[in-house]
Amino acid sequence: MPGGPPRVSGARGGDSRRAGSQLELAHHLGVDRTVMTYLLDDLERAGLIERHPDPADRRARRIAATARGSELLDDLDQRLRAAEDQVLGRASLGR
Secondary structure, eight states: OTTSSOOSTTTTOSOTTSOEEHHHHHHHHTOOHHHHHHHHHHHHHTTSEEEEEETTEEEEEEEEEOHHHHHHHHHHHHHHHHHHHHHHHHHHTTO
């Protein structure tokens, strides 16, 4: 494939600490905004994200990872990259 094989990691879409809107996140993940609300409710209860009012749009909420959420996300990214390297490395060697 041009540019190498596809990778799953990097699905975070940038800095995990940067606040994005619920709607942006739903579009990025390809889920309905109602489903996104339920997912974010669970993540917020688990202490992994925080919701803040959007200063530019009072109807919108900005989502940001907490310190605990960022640590978990970093750990999961490392694990995913290791798994990708193992699987894709073997695939490119024809094993």
